[in-house]
Amino acid sequence: MLTEQREKIKEIITESQVYKSIFRRGFEDTTKNRVLAIFGNVFLHLHPPYVKRHALKFTHSWCMGGITFLLFLVLCFTGVFLCFYYHPDKINAYRDMKYFEYDVPFGVVLRNMHRWAAHLMVITVWLHMTRVFMTGSYKPPREFNWVVGVLLLVLTLLLSFTGYLLTDDQLGFWAVTVGTNMARATPLLGHEGPFGEQLGVTAYNDIRFALLGGSVVGGNALLRAYVWHCVAMPVTAILFLAVHFWRTRKDGGTAGPL
Amino acid sequence: MWHNIFKIASKPDNIPIVGMLLLVFFFWFLSFWAAFKNDRIRRAAAGRPRPEGGKSKGDVVDVIDFMYPEEEQGLPKKVSCWPHLVKLEFVCAIAVMALLMFWSIPIDAPLEEPSDSTLTPNPSKAPWYFLGLQDMLVYFDPWIAGVLLPTFIIVGLMVIPYVDVNPKGNGYYTFAERPFAILVYWFGFFVLWVLEIVIGTFCRGPGWMFFWPGQEWDPHRVVAEVNINWNEFLANISGITALKTETAGLLLGIVTILAYFGLGTALPYLWLKRQEAPIIHRLGLIRYGVVGFFFWTMMALPIKIVLRLMFSIKYILVTPWFNI
Numbered sequence: 001m002l003t004e005q006r007e008k009i010k011e012i013i014t015e016s017q018v019y020k021s022i023f024r025r026g027f028e029d030t031t032k033n034r035v036l037a038i039f040g041n042v043f044l045h046l047h048p049p050y051v052k053r054h055a056l057k058f059t060h061s062w063c064m065g066g067i068t069f070l071l072f073l074v075l076c077f078t079g080v081f082l083c084f085y086y087h088p089d090k091i092n093a094y095r096d097m098k099y100f101e102y103d104v105p106f107g108v109v110l111r112n113m114h115r116w117a118a119h120l121m122v123i124t125v126w127l128h129m130t131r132v133f134m135t136g137s138y139k140p141p142r143e144f145n146w147v148v149g150v151l152l153l154v155l156t157l158l159l160s161f162t163g164y165l166l167t168d169d170q171l172g173f174w175a176v177t178v179g180t181n182m183a184r185a186t187p188l189l190g191h192e193g194p195f196g197e198q199l200g201v202t203a204y205n206d207i208r209f210a211l212l213g214g215s216v217v218g219g220n221a222l223l224r225a226y227v228w229h230c231v232a233m234p235v236t237a238i239l240f241l242a243v244h245f246w247r248t249r250k251d252g253g254t255a256g257p258l
Numbered sequence: 259m260w261h262n263i264f265k266i267a268s269k270p271d272n273i274p275i276v277g278m279l280l281l282v283f284f285f286w287f288l289s290f291w292a293a294f295k296n297d298r299i300r301r302a303a304a305g306r307p308r309p310e311g312g313k314s315k316g317d318v319v320d321v322i323d324f325m326y327p328e329e330e331q332g333l334p335k336k337v338s339c340w341p342h343l344v345k346l347e348f349v350c351a352i353a354v355m356a357l358l359m360f361w362s363i364p365i366d367a368p369l370e371e372p373s374d375s376t377l378t379p380n381p382s383k384a385p386w387y388f389l390g391l392q393d394m395l396v397y398f399d400p401w402i403a404g405v406l407l408p409t410f411i412i413v414g415l416m417v418i419p420y421v422d423v424n425p426k427g428n429g430y431y432t433f434a435e436r437p438f439a440i441l442v443y444w445f446g447f448f449v450l451w452v453l454e455i456v457i458g459t460f461c462r463g464p465g466w467m468f469f470w471p472g473q474e475w476d477p478h479r480v481v482a483e484v485n486i487n488w489n490e491f492l493a494n495i496s497g498i499t500a501l502k503t504e505t506a507g508l509l510l511g512i513v514t515i516l517a518y519f520g521l522g523t524a525l526p527y528l529w530l531k532r533q534e535a536p537i538i539h540r541l542g543l544i545r546y547g548v549v550g551f552f553f554w555t556m557m558a559l560p561i562k563i564v565l566r567l568m569f570s571i572k573y574i575l576v577t578p579w580f581n582i
């Protein structure tokens with residue numbers, strides 16, 4: 001009796017127009033449905049319908065690429081909430097950090113998660129690269145995906161670096177000052193770099209000025225870091241990630257012995 | 259002594275470094291363990307007949323057909339992604355989220371005093387993942403350490419797939435089939451990148467002076483450093499004072515750097531050619547040159563570290579515009 005009712009309810013749901021419009025497949029565990037589960041889903045379809053058995057082993061891929069991507073998602077998610085409260089200007093930025101600490105509900109955990117996920121992501125990107133290297137997975141036909149990966153590595157580091165300034169405390173301020181001071185020394189484009197002076201480059205028109213929006217790490221630098229950190233670089237990273245995953249799939253999934 | 263180490267390591271922003279070291283050691287172990295295991299399997303398989311349906315051709319026979327036993331046992335090589343892979347990803351995601359939550363609740367992200375451009379902390383440090391680059395400033399001028407070498411690191415990484423012409427070891431762990439590639443990678447990643455970060459974090463104190471781990475950071479310590487340039491060094495040991503002039507320095511510097519890259523690439527080339535190593539033909543001159551350039555650029559860092567620490571040599575080449 002009960003099973004009958006349950007079957008009935010299940011049927012009503014899975015046969016309904018609403019359900020079918022979303023899932024487009026039945027419940028039965030058939031090969032076709034397994035493939036459809038991947039193909040019919042915009043998020044899952046970056047996977048191939050089948051994977052090589054050895055690629056599932058933790059000892060093969062360390063799950064590192066996936067973990068890196070998960071951390072990226074965590075960062076986007078927590079980042080959006082941080083953005084609700086944060087003002088990128090010299091008067092408010094530091095104060096907002098204090099608000100996170102004392103006022104915003106779960107503000108501390110939110111900020112902590114964003115920071116630790118960022119640090120962790122830097123580490124997991126290096127480890128992912130190491131595993132790809134150790135399995136020789138950059139060899140043909142995957143050369144280009146490795147290059148895309150290197151760009152993602154650079155983006156990850158730059159995302160982390162621009163975020164560092166946003167707290168506007170001594171730690172971030174001096175770290176970014178030290179970091180951007182190196183840009184002074186860029187050959188040709190920096191005012192202290194080789195041939196910079198000869199080309200008429202000064203502290204007010206060199207590449208560091210362009211990065212900071214000024215000759216010191218001030219309000220403009222904060223705004224620029226904010227826009228890079230919250231808009232320009234995440235969007236770029238998402239574009240490259242899409243290419244990266246697509247390529248992994250098109251190149252025959254995670255590399256195995258030929 | 260432990261007090262000082264602990265003080266640095268337990269700074270919230272340095273905890274990731276400790277985690278990173280553990281993870282790097284763990285995965286170093288894991289990947290070499292897998293590589294040696296595969297190499298053993300391959301050696302053991304050497305004389306055996308190819309299993310039925312084996313895919314290998316030519317000299318790559320053994321590894322491919324014997325490495326993954328399930329393929330020998332006739333299990334299907336591929337499984338459906340749903341649910342097998344998606345399930346694992348889900349479990350993995352939960353584990354990482356749990357770790358992140360447990361880390362984020364007790365340990366607070368650092369927040370120091372409001373920024374003040376008139377109060378320079380000593381030492382002022384870049385974020386920890388850039389400390390390797392910052393530490394290179396000791397050995398190279400900023401335009402090399404801060405601009406040129408980072409660019410070379412990025413470009414050097416990007417060219418790897420195009421200059422590594424070894425067809426073996428594609429998609430599985432192995433050491434015996436590509437020892438040079440793996441040794442160079444670990445030297446670059448572990449010795450140069452990771453250890454430089456550790457030195458930058460734990461051993462660089464006020465004034466970016468070197469302190470042994472545990473040594474108290476004394477801001478008033480004075481180190482009498484008398485650095486000399488390459489031509490002065492040569493003049494001192496040879497007794498030829500003429501080498502001390504600016505022109506001699508310029509010429510000597512140019513000759514030394516050309517010889518470093520020139521001989522560094524030419525000698526192994528000639529040697530490999532004499533051995534009639536097949537790698538030379540597969541590489542071709544351009545690829546060989548690219549490998550040589552990036553390899554010796556990378557090695558310039560440890561070489562300059564040794565020159566500085568042992569002989570107090572500062573610059574190899576001194577010109578009016580830049581120094582190397």
Ligand code: HEM
Nearest residue numbers: 061065066068069129137145146149150152153253254255
């Ligand atoms: C934001 C950073 C990155 C993310 C989220 C990411 C994500 C992924 C994922 C999910 C995979 C599938 C297989 C796996 O999990 O190992 C993958 C494969 C791959 N990744 Fe990345 N990756 C990133 C950075 C990099 C970097 C820095 C490199 C190398 C320099 C790289 C090179 C590759 C290559 C060559 C593959 C194909 C591996 C194979 O077929 O076995 N990726 N990546």
